[in-house]
Amino acid sequence: xxxxxxxxxxxxxxxxxxxxxxxxxxxxxxxxxxxxxxxxxx
Amino acid sequence: xxxxxxxxxxxxxxxxxxxxxxxxxxxxxxxxxxxxxxxxxxxxxxxxxxxxxxxxxxxxxxxxxxxxxxxxxxxxxxxxxxxxxxxxxxxxxxxxxxxxxxxxxxxxxxxxxxxxxxxxxxxxxxxxxxxxxxxxxxxxxxxxxxxxxxxxxxxxxxxxxxxxxxxxxxxxxxxxxxxxxxxxxxxxxxxxxxxxxxxxxxxxxxxxxxxxxxxxxxxxxxxxxxxxxxxxxxxxxxxxxxxxxxxxxxxxxxxxxxxxxxxxxxxxxxxxxxxxxxxxxxxxxxxxxxxxxxxxxxxxxxxxxxxxxxxxxxxxxxxxxxxxxxxxxxxxxxxxxxxxxxxxxxxxxxxxxxxxxxxx
Numbered sequence: 001x002x003x004x005x006x007x008x009x010x011x012x013x014x015x016x017x018x019x020x021x022x023x024x025x026x027x028x029x030x031x032x033x034x035x036x037x038x039x040x041x042x
Numbered sequence: 043x044x045x046x047x048x049x050x051x052x053x054x055x056x057x058x059x060x061x062x063x064x065x066x067x068x069x070x071x072x073x074x075x076x077x078x079x080x081x082x083x084x085x086x087x088x089x090x091x092x093x094x095x096x097x098x099x100x101x102x103x104x105x106x107x108x109x110x111x112x113x114x115x116x117x118x119x120x121x122x123x124x125x126x127x128x129x130x131x132x133x134x135x136x137x138x139x140x141x142x143x144x145x146x147x148x149x150x151x152x153x154x155x156x157x158x159x160x161x162x163x164x165x166x167x168x169x170x171x172x173x174x175x176x177x178x179x180x181x182x183x184x185x186x187x188x189x190x191x192x193x194x195x196x197x198x199x200x201x202x203x204x205x206x207x208x209x210x211x212x213x214x215x216x217x218x219x220x221x222x223x224x225x226x227x228x229x230x231x232x233x234x235x236x237x238x239x240x241x242x243x244x245x246x247x248x249x250x251x252x253x254x255x256x257x258x259x260x261x262x263x264x265x266x267x268x269x270x271x272x273x274x275x276x277x278x279x280x281x282x283x284x285x286x287x288x289x290x291x292x293x294x295x296x297x298x299x300x301x302x303x304x305x306x307x308x309x310x311x312x313x314x315x316x317x318x319x320x321x322x323x324x325x326x327x328x329x330x331x332x333x334x335x336x337x338x339x340x341x342x343x344x345x346x347x348x349x350x351x352x353x354x355x356x357x358x359x360x361x362x363x364x365x366x367x368x369x370x371x372x373x374x375x376x377x378x379x380x381x382x383x384x385x386x387x388x389x390x391x392x393x394x395x396x397x398x399x400x401x402x
Contacts, residue, residue, distance in 0.1 A: 012060075025099055
């Protein structure tokens with residue numbers, strides 16, 4: 001039941017560069033109204 | 043729910059560690075990511091492995107393109123390959139997660155009370171300042187978890203986040219000799235005391251919990267804490283002065299029907315056999331007829347039977363946790379079954395209301 005038809009990859013992070021990319025992405029998602037987010041709360 | 047600032051997001055990432063994150067690339071473009079928190083969740087006195095899902099984020103240019111659902115499906119297939127029975131999350135976009143097979147399964151409620159209205163003066167236990175150490179608190183937290191459906195064996199990162207000092211210092215106190223604890227911060231400008239963690243294991247600890255808070259009334263106007271939607275602690279108050287500030291419902295996804303049902307605990311008098319049929323569009327092994335046999339508080343699941351109770355994988359989540367009974371789910375159109383089957387399912391899945399005080 002896959003919903004996108006373009007080639008994609010889902011996997012763990014493999015380098016410090018990818019870690020920085022994910023951090024930047026999540027920082028952007030959680031500092032602007034995101035379409036999709038799961039709560040991180042205190 | 044509070045959203046994290048960027049610096050806290052980075053600290054959260056660092057605490058969880060790179061290995062717990064997954065990326066989703068479309069071509070060579072990073073389109074999304076999420077975090078996996080392996081834990082255990084308590085169900086009728088038994089711990090069931092559960093992976094909490096956190097930090098689901100999709101790059102703006104990929105939103106609305108199916109990336110989020112596909113990423114969630116890939117994550118579920120990964121967990122299924124690892125034999126993880128359950129996964130849970132707090133959703134800001136419930137429709138997405140429902141499409142992935144999640145459903146509302148338990149509550150988390152923020153409460154508030156004016157300190158002057160607590161009016162509990164009896165303090166049967168000593169209150170002792172203790173260091174902010176997870177190891178010290180975890181033993182009591184775990185005792186509390188075993189007695190409450192939906193509670194967690196917390197991921198180490200959750201302990202670190204909970205006990206991290208931010209703007210205001212944190213204070214920790216133990217009630218008696220291991221009968222409970224409270225961890226809180228004070229926001230004196232607002233006259234607010236925020237409880238960030240607590241455990242109350244005995245009636246004496248409950249009395250002490252309230253009297254300790256009441257004794258802050260000269261400096262603190264209000265106390266906030268997280269608990270169940272129907273908070274048992276508030277039964278100890280002389281009047282109904284505690285008010286809910288918000289009620290969230292966290293969502294659960296059954297990843298492996300057989301192990302989820304076999305690892306859960308059941309009431310000791312809930313003996314019986316239930317035949318059911320599950321639909322799951324993603325995980326083929328869940329798409330089958332099953333026979334659940336319960337005795338002495340435990341269950342065995344075999345494939346086959348007459349499939350008297352029909353439901354999809356989403357409907358199984360609130361039944362599993364007893365957030366909603368089988369009879370109620372039938373009235374809501376979530377499952378199908380004859381009267382006898384529904385009554386049997388009500389008995390077998392009966393449990394205390396599911397809740398947790400943790401966010402992730």
